[in-house]
Amino acid sequence: MKIFIYRQRMLAFTYQMLVLIARHVYDTACKKFRRRQEPPYANTIYAREFHNTLCTLPFVIVGVLRIATSMWNGTAIVDAYVLMVLLGFIMMWNHAVFVDDLLFEYVPMAIFVYTTATSGMYSEMSLVSLWYFLLAAMVLAIDYICDLGFLHSVWHILIATAFDVAFTEKMNAPAPVAAMTVT
Numbered sequence: 001m002k003i004f005i006y007r008q009r010m011l012a013f014t015y016q017m018l019v020l021i022a023r024h025v026y027d028t029a030c031k032k033f034r035r036r037q038e039p040p041y042a043n044t045i046y047a048r049e050f051h052n053t054l055c056t057l058p059f060v061i062v063g064v065l066r067i068a069t070s071m072w073n074g075t076a077i078v079d080a081y082v083l084m085v086l087l088g089f090i091m092m093w094n095h096a097v098f099v100d101d102l103l104f105e106y107v108p109m110a111i112f113v114y115t116t117a118t119s120g121m122y123s124e125m126s127l128v129s130l131w132y133f134l135l136a137a138m139v140l141a142i143d144y145i146c147d148l149g150f151l152h153s154v155w156h157i158l159i160a161t162a163f164d165v166a167f168t169e170k171m172n173a174p175a176p177v178a179a180m181t182v183t
Contacts, residue, residue, distance in 0.1 A: 040098070046096070047095065047096040048095065048096060048097065048098035049095040049096070049098055051150075051153050052095035052152060052153055052156065053092050053095040053096045054153075055152075055153035055154075055156040055157055056088050056091040056092045056095060056156050056160075057088070057092070058088070058156065058157055058160035058161070059084050059085065059087055059088025059091065059156075059160045059163075060085050060088035060089060060092070062081075062084065062160055062164045063081040063082070063084035063085035063088060064085055066081045066164070066167070067081050067082065067085070076119045076120065076121065077121070077167055077170060077171050079119065080116045080119065080121050080163075080167055081167065083112050083115060083116065084112070084160075084163060084164075084167075087108050087109065087112045088160075090104065090108045091104075091105070091108065091109075091156070109159075116163075116167075120170075121166065121167060121170050122166055122170075123170065123173075124169050124170045124173040125166055125169060126169055128165060128169075129162060129165040129166040129169055132158065132161055132162035132165050132166075133159075133162045133166075135158055135162075136155055136158035136159040136161075136162050139151050139154055139155045139158055140152075140155045140159075143155060
């Protein structure tokens, strides 16, 4: 019984130490590389970061237009665009209400990329769509390093375009040819 209590205390102590280390890493590293935000409610009383809220609209607009004009057979593509619209609304909410946490900025994006990647949406990527993704990643990195502010809005537009180009390439890819059997 004493060993069990000792193990519980050690696990609780280990957990507390991990929390302290994570807080220290967040305070020293993450806060240092936070992007500059526009002044809160500078342009309107309805959105805290007005430009970033507007710049997430391509996710919603492109997704809704692609769903509305969907004439293709693949349900994975429609699902990807539905997820894109959902991601756009989550990011718009984050910039309008501004939950001061990177969690609402990048975790939904990571879930979106993982979900669409596991459904095979990036299997037909060309160099053009790869270029869009690399350009968006470079703009985001420059935004965090140089702290220019406006590049984060440009990143929203570039990454929405990159996803649309990749999904459109998947949609327009030729169907796989069935293997012929010789008798």
